[in-house]
Amino acid sequence: MKKKSRISSVAAPVVSFLLIFFIWEMACVVNEIPAWFLPKPTEIFKSMVVDFPEFWPHILVTLEVVLIGFLIAIPVGLTIATLVTSSPLLNAAMSPYITFLVTTPLISLIPLLMLMMGYGLNMRITTVVIQSFAVINMNACTGFNNVPVIRKELMQSMGASPVKTFVKMTLPSAATDIFTGLRLAAIFATTTCISVEYSAGNTGLGSQIIKYSQYLKTTQSFACIFYVTIIGLIMYSLISIAQKKIVSWKE
Amino acid sequence: MKEPKIKFDHVTKIFETRNQSITAVKDYSMEIQEGEFVAILGPSGCGKSTLIRMLDGIIPTTSGDIYIDGQKVNHEKKKMPQEVLRKMGFIFQQPNMLPWFTVRQNISLPLQVFALKGAKWEKQVDELLEMVGLKEYANAYPSEISGGMLQRAGVIRAMVHDPEILLMDEPFGALDELTREQMNMELLDIWSKTGKTIVFITHNIEEAVLLSSRVYVMGTQPGRLVETVDLNLPRPRQLSMITQPEFIEYRQKLERFIGKIDLSKIK
Ligand SMILES: Nc1ncnc2c1ncn2[C@@H]1O[C@H](COP(=O)(O)OP(=O)(O)OP(=O)(O)O)[C@@H](O)[C@H]1O
């Protein structure tokens, strides 16, 4: 029974994936849709392979920005969440700004950051960090604030130091919420990076999507979009796997 | 006379909430001698947990003093020093196990926090696991064992650092009747073997009479000490004693004090 459900949990998305692309393909063929308007999936996959040398440097740039930004955002988000939740005063002082950061459409900040930092990697990474640390922070705060009182009392009754309390009790208690934040942040990091590349510079997958669509090379444009999707998917699955490995207990 | 093990001297606790101040414990005094098994009995909300949490340094007092071995241990602001906390083991109403640790790791937690290392303490863990029949489950996770086993684990976690005092806040309240009776007898056994001082909180009159040598009856609004009843019942105590006339007499006396309601029936 269990094995069966595992097989179907893998098979179902694969089948639906193939089905969607088949319908897409057939729709293009039957209606004779021109490639500049909507390319056939087979053409897109072909371009992903054939034009790979052309895409590769841009994939690397995007990957670099997403990964570095995400990896900086994790400690920043967790540290701020720890500080904020350990003091009601800091919490009151800072939480409005965190909320601003999450709710402000980052697109609106990009021109400003470009003005201050130029088109380079630093500016892109900064934008990714700003956008993704806030989600990590928000979810970690939720996790830290929802630690059961009775567990805090357990640590208090032994006079445990703040560090021991944090490592042995608070952090694992909040682990599930923290991972939710990380997964969201991975998505935020990818979308933010692409948005920045749309408007700044001529490297990175985002800039290529714009470039190819301006030349009506829609197939290549789609190929780049698929690579973005793959980057997002890989990040998301890596985090899910890490979560399964680390948060292996049942509450 | 000997210094009492635990002494409450006119202890008051007032909670300041947003719209009112609640006097959870008012002017509470009691003295408990070393090796005694006492019960604190009272209806829900009378401040029993507050009382025991002040003693265990989880919440500060508002006024009055608490002494352990003649040493004043409470502060209105500061935390209780760790060497005082080491003298006590706290057993919660829920098992309160940390789900990411195995049973053994959970039980060893106080050893890590109090920085007690070495073969002696490892042996202590083994012996306690053996004593409550959890040896085979040492490497299981809390989600994998039963409620009764979890509560046993909670009891030995509070004993692992060899405290002189056990503080129990309705420890078996969440268990079914049968398991609870069994746990009570095991507890009496532990007590007679180790001679620890035990403060046992309950709202079950029968349980209080069966286990303790003295019952402190608390009343509500404000939470305060209403009556102290010494129990002259022979030891070792047995479950069969609950039908004996002396037992019933004590039970009825306590029932009268708490207003003729059988609180064990209130859930
Ligand atoms: N942290 C707190 N803040 C405000 N009021 C509190 C707090 N803790 C307890 N109280 C109040 O103090 C009173 C006594 O609570 P306490 O938990 O000590 O009662 P109890 O005798 O243990 O009850 P129960 O048998 O239901 O556990 C209650 O009125 C409760 O609302």
Ligand SMILES: [Mg+2]
């Ligand atoms: Mg209580």
